[in-house]
Amino acid sequence: MNTELSLSSIQSLLDGNLADPGSLLGPHPISYCGNEATAIRVFQPNAQSMWVVDSNSGSKRPMRRVHPEGIFEAICDETPENQYRVEMIDKAGETVQTTDPYSVPSIFSDFDRYLLGEGRHHDMYERLGAQLRTVDGVVGVNFSVWAPNARAVQVVGEFNSWDGRHTVMQRIPDLGIWELFVPGAKVGQRYKFRIQTEEGRWIDKCDPLAFASELPPLTANIISDISSYTWSDDDWMQQRAEFDPMHAPMNVYEVHLGSWQKGPGRTHGWLSYRDLAARLVDYCHRMNFTHIELMPISEHPFSGSWGYQSVGYFAPTSRHGSPDDFMFFVDHLHQNGIGILIDWVPAHFPKDDHGLRRFDGSALYEHADPRQGEHPDWGTMIFNYGRNEVKNFLISNALFWLDKYHIDGLRVDAVASMLYLDYSRENGEWVPNRYGGRENLEAIDFFREFNDAVHTNHPGVVTAAEESTAWPGVSRSTKDGGLGFDYKWNMGWMNDTLRYMRNEPIHRQFHQNELTFSMIYAFTENFMLPLSHDEVVHGKGSLISQMPGDMWQKFANLRLLYSYMWTHPGKKLLFMGGELAQWNEWNDDDGPQWELLDFATHRGIQQLVADLNKLVVENPALHHFDFSGDGFEWIDCQNAQDSTLVYIRKGTADHAPILVCSNFTPVPREDYRIGVPESGYWKEVFNSDSEAYGGSNVGNYPGCETTGVGHHGRDDSILVTLPPLGTSIFRLEQ
Structure with a gap:
């Protein structure tokens, strides 16, 4: 047909790999019969016929089919300036009127582009991903994704029968971001990004900023509205802004939601967020815990990773329900006076094909060099903390949980692995920094910016570092050269104390210094004393099984351990099951041995923990x-x-x-x-x-x-x- 479009560009469009589909589709000024005019073009394979509809007057102009695969074009005497819609009769005979995706202005303002370029767009979750948007009265979703080295990107999902040929995304120059408004896309529909690599290979990837995902092992993302929930925790949030993390009591109960309690007839026994909220409130009140800490809540494909190998950094796991359900969970705990910390894992991410690894076919979120980009211990990838876009992704993710889900604190996992370039590596297996040292200078800068952003934007929110070395100033202000955390887990105290307690009492006289040494350095950092899940897994056995002696002595030793811990300087954290004196080493299939509460000895340990918590709270x-x-x-x-x-x-x-x-x-x-x-x-x-x-x-x-x-x-x-x-x-x- 007579058109200014070239056959090669049409073929690229039909193949779905045109990097700049807006150069063909949407409104374009042309010269027609010696006059200025506008060519409006649409690619709609399912259409029998199409019209351009003036949004103001409602007048229609027929579009002619310029290619049998479904490319339509109309020549307009005047430029409609986006004030038009397109109407089609589809192959089923139904009439549909909608917005032309390629006529929609970008969701990104000039200021957004500036902040993204600087790597300081800390609320990028308001722009990237799948954002609900209404254009000219038409409801849809604005999709955008960072994939700078892709040749082309399509968004595919239930809204287009997973055929991305007519939802090819438009590249935003200089940002490496691809964007497209899809009219008619709805909350609840599944989607992914289909990316063509520089080598021409097509790969399907999850949205790094998706707000929800399918229940694993399924991997598609779900369009979600996370702005519709009505919060009722205003009193808590106002009080939190005045929270003093230095002087307030903090007794933390570490919980793995998937195994804390089970429900019959449910998938893998997983309780819903709403069921868990009611049960945890009752239990924390009974046990006098002030806070809970959730092992990683973000979506993860492998349950056996306990959440520490996340793919959906902005999505609470669907194992327990929807984003609204998790908001209810947080809201309910807040209304009942219980704070919530979550494990946050910027140290690594898994190699799953649908995740961040080689996201656009290149080493985008990770280092290309495996000496910098892979963890030898965990078989996972390491973030490139020196790349502005990656640092921005992580910091905005941290702020996202505080902003959208009202989380009260972030415990950062595996900080030591981020601080040292030679962590768990032999000579020749790591790359020194620019000064020849082993310190990861980019990670240091990242931690300082992360902590400053958290404390500036969310007063009263706390950050805690799991850092197992003698790195100085972990919990000191960034203004004083520290990393800026509120707390540091006292791994030295934990290791020394458990090693001492494992000794038979007759030998303890020779190990007194293992108890007293902690007071040499107790006030060099703001320490939290952890008896976490790490101490009851991987063959270590449960805490009571680590105690020496006969049955009476084991229980007495455990009571003694807890009494020493709760009276030692530092905030307190205990992993679930420890308060029951459970015998089994924890695993994510079974969870705590609640049946042991049939025995008075185990009920005694539980009551002791509750009373110690109360003692700490009531005695400044x-x-x-x-x-x-x-x-x-x-x-x-x-x-x-x-x-x-x-x-x-x-x-x-x-x-x-x-x-x-x-x-x-x-x-x-x-x-x-x-x-x-x-x-x-x-x-x-x-x-x-x-x-x-x-x-x-x-x-x-x-x-x-x-x-x-x-x-x-x-x-x-x-x-x-x-x-x-x-x-x-x-x-x-x-």
Whole structure:
């Protein structure tokens, strides 16, 4: 047919690999019969006939078919300036009127383009991905994706029967972003991006910014509206803005949602977010936990990765429901006074074909060099933190969870693996930085920008680093040269303490320093004390199975461990099942052994954890100065022969001091004299050997009066009985 289109460009369009479909389709100025005119072209293989409809007057102009595959064209005397629609009679005989996708202006403003180019568009989730959009009264979805090295990109889905030939995306110059408005695309429909690599190969990829995905093992994304949920946690959010992470109590319950509790008749027993919300609120209230921490909630293809190998960074896993369901989960916990942290994993991503690896056929999110781009331990890819677009993707993802889902904190996994270029590598297997060192300078900059962005945009939100080395300043301000985290997991305390507790009591006198060493560095960082899932997997056994001795001693040792942990400076974190003294090592199929609560010994451990949580919350001396030497004072740390520890926890002058006395042997210590900082009555407020916890009830109830005898370098003292493998805690009564 007579047209200005070339056969080669038409063929590229029909093949679906035209990099600039807007150069053919949509409105184009032309010279027609010596006059200026506009050619409007549409590719619609399902149309029998088509018209251009003036949006203002409603007048119609027929379009002629210029190619038998479904390319239509109309010559208009005047440029319609996007004020038109197209109408077609499809092959089923139905009349459909819609917007011409190639006449729609870009969703990206000049400012968006500037921020994206700078790598500082921290709310890029408002532009990229699948955004609901209404153009000229027509409802649809604006799709966009970053794929700078692709030859062509199509968006395919249920809205076009997975045929992307007439939904070829338009490249935005200089940004490497491809974009297309698809009229009629609806919430709930599935989609993917079909990308042609530089080599001409077609690959299907998930949307990196998708808000929802199919239930694994299916992998398509789902168009979602995440702006329709009505939140009811205004009071919590206002209070959170004033939250003081340095001085507030924080008792965290680490949870794997897929295995915490199961439901009969459900896929793999997975409970819905709404069911889990009700159950977790009740349980956290009973156990006096202030926060929960969820193992990674973002969509992941392999359940056995526990979420640590994510593909859908902006999508809560569909295993438990929709985005709205997860919003309800967060909302319900907030309304009941419980904060929510989530594990966030910028350290690596999996090699699944539909994920980020070689996203547009090139090493886009990762380094091309495997010495920089692959983790030898985990078989996963490492993000290229030095690339602006990648850093922007990760930081905007972090802010997304805080903005759209009201998350209260982010615990960053595997920070050490990001900080060191030679992490788990031999000589010759890593690339030094520009100064010849092993430090990952790009990752350092990333952490500082990430923490500054979180704390600037969301006051009261906390960040915590799982960092297992002596890297300085992890929880120090970026202004002071630190990485900017609020907390650092104290992996040294965890390893030393568990190693000490595994010793038979008779040998503990030779390992006293393993308990006391933590106080040498306790205030160099803002530490959180973790007994996390990592300590009860991969052959380590459960916590109680790691305790030595007969059955009675195992339970007593576990009670002693928890008492020492809850009174040691630092915020607290315990993985689910630890509060039950479960025997089995955790796995994601079975979860906690709730049936053990039929036994009084296990109920005793559960009650002990609940009471320790309450003790920390109600006594500022046990939480106000967790990160300062002002909150701790040794009474006696040198009695290695008896394996005892005695120390004071302190708050401000208005807070009653707490005296902690622990005996790490099964021998009761009667008439044990302890020097105290103040005279008066010291009430026993906790005893891990109480019958209520399954102990032998050796203790000092209701308390002890000072004797006027100096001891431990103090003017006064009390005589106490230290319970076997137990802790007695006293509070000075004013």
